[in-house]
Amino acid sequence: MVRGTVLRRHAGGYLVYSDELKASLQCPLRARLKKEGIAIFTGDHVELEEVEFNDSSERGTAVIAARLDRRNLLTQPHIANVDQVFILQSIHQPEWNGLLCDRYLVHLQLALPEVRTFICINKCDLATDEEISALRNIYESIDYRVFFVSAKQDVGIEQLRDFLIGRTSVLTGPSGVGKSSVLNALNPALSLKVDVNEELLVGRHTTTYSELYKMGFGDKAGWVCDTPGFSLGELKHPEPAQVAWQFPELAVFAGECKYGDCLHLVENDCKVLANMGQIPQERYESYQAIVAEAQQEAQLQKQTSQKVETGSVKLVGGRAGKGTLVPRLTNRHRAVSRRKDKQQQLNEVEGEESDELWLNEDGDDASIKTEL
Ligand SMILES: Nc1nc2c(ncn2[C@@H]2O[C@H](COP(=O)(O)OP(=O)(O)OP(=O)(O)O)[C@@H](O)[C@H]2O)c(=O)[nH]1
Numbered sequence: 001m002v003r004g005t006v007l008r009r010h011a012g013g014y015l016v017y018s019d020e021l022k023a024s025l026q027c028p029l030r031a032r033l034k035k036e037g038i039a040i041f042t043g044d045h046v047e048l049e050e051v052e053f054n055d056s057s058e059r060g061t062a063v064i065a066a067r068l069d070r071r072n073l074l075t076q077p078h079i080a081n082v083d084q085v086f087i088l089q090s091i092h093q094p095e096w097n098g099l100l101c102d103r104y105l106v107h108l109q110l111a112l113p114e115v116r117t118f119i120c121i122n123k124c125d126l127a128t129d130e131e132i133s134a135l136r137n138i139y140e141s142i143d144y145r146v147f148f149v150s151a152k153q154d155v156g157i158e159q160l161r162d163f164l165i166g167r168t169s170v171l172t173g174p175s176g177v178g179k180s181s182v183l184n185a186l187n188p189a190l191s192l193k194v195d196v197n198e199e200l201l202v203g204r205h206t207t208t209y210s211e212l213y214k215m216g217f218g219d220k221a222g223w224v225c226d227t228p229g230f231s232l233g234e235l236k237h238p239e240p241a242q243v244a245w246q247f248p249e250l251a252v253f254a255g256e257c258k259y260g261d262c263l264h265l266v267e268n269d270c271k272v273l274a275n276m277g278q279i280p281q282e283r284y285e286s287y288q289a290i291v292a293e294a295q296q297e298a299q300l301q302k303q304t305s306q307k308v309e310t311g312s313v314k315l316v317g318g319r320a321g322k323g324t325l326v327p328r329l330t331n332r333h334r335a336v337s338r339r340k341d342k343q344q345q346l347n348e349v350e351g352e353e354s355d356e357l358w359l360n361e362d363g364d365d366a367s368i369k370t371e372l
């Protein structure tokens, strides 16, 4: 049985790299797996059958017959078997945003608690030494490893490369910060598409799907995933009480706070508030903002569930509080819509795939673009 790693979705199927064959293979999914609702994502390890080579021994086709066990799965962006994550932000163009960086940290730490998260700050060619040391002071004082790089001027890229060896890494962050540019700097042979407009205020979502790339060779090899920039607006908020544990500099004091349910915002004698001198102010402000968002979300959910319980209505579409309330249907109608629902769920898992394989060489069909 041949094994492989999914590099990305590709027009109705997947592009899979097999280390043992040293070949990239275009692979549809066995119909049985589709029926069972087995979802396949970038980074998944799979078993292949029916391997056939095209004109060379490096390219061919096969069929995905099984998905192997996953070590983990990140769901925003969707990538399986992750060893480490780099949160990429730019210092200018788009402007540094500490709250955004901290929201990414909280999201990723909660999503993959066993995985190490690094911060990578790009476009340092546009920043002063003072701006760089201010950020270094904040994050290194609380033991985050921060890489300051310039993809444009090839600064700091070598140190980053050393950290990629032997691991599967994910580069994530907002659109326009230079994720694809950093990957190109790490390996110029990749020639990934980057936005041509240098004066970015916001990104343009140049990368539209997550794809794994191999970096280096032999015992220097590692895998890095380029991802599309995504908005944090659609993410699930944490429980308010979870947030402090995601700020290591707060967590040390939160653990000693005498109030069990303290959110460390106002209470007299709160251990965190008593030690504010040891917490970077910007980080505490991020903490306050993230807790406030989480509280709002919790409130909204409570109101929604009360409404749904009291009336003959149900919530359709969107996340809690954001969908539409519609009257409940009769049993007869409900039975039909449940079947439809199931079919729709299956389609969602499988990504509304077209049966037509390899629509074009890049797999750049519209359904893939909108989906990722
Ligand atoms: N000055 C400067 N510009 C950079 C640097 N790195 C990237 N850029 C520019 O920033 C813009 C966005 O870069 P991309 O690599 O496309 O950004 P991305 O994060 O992949 O964006 P999405 O694919 O949209 O998520 C491009 O115009 C790059 O030329 C850098 O180190 N310095």
Ligand SMILES: [Mg+2]
Residues within 6 Å of the ligand: 179, 180, 181, 193, 194, 206, 207, 226, 227, 228
């Ligand atoms: Mg990109």
Ligand SMILES: [Zn+2]
Residues within 6 Å of the ligand: 254, 257, 258, 259, 262, 263, 264, 265, 267, 270, 271, 272, 273
């Ligand atoms: Zn407290």
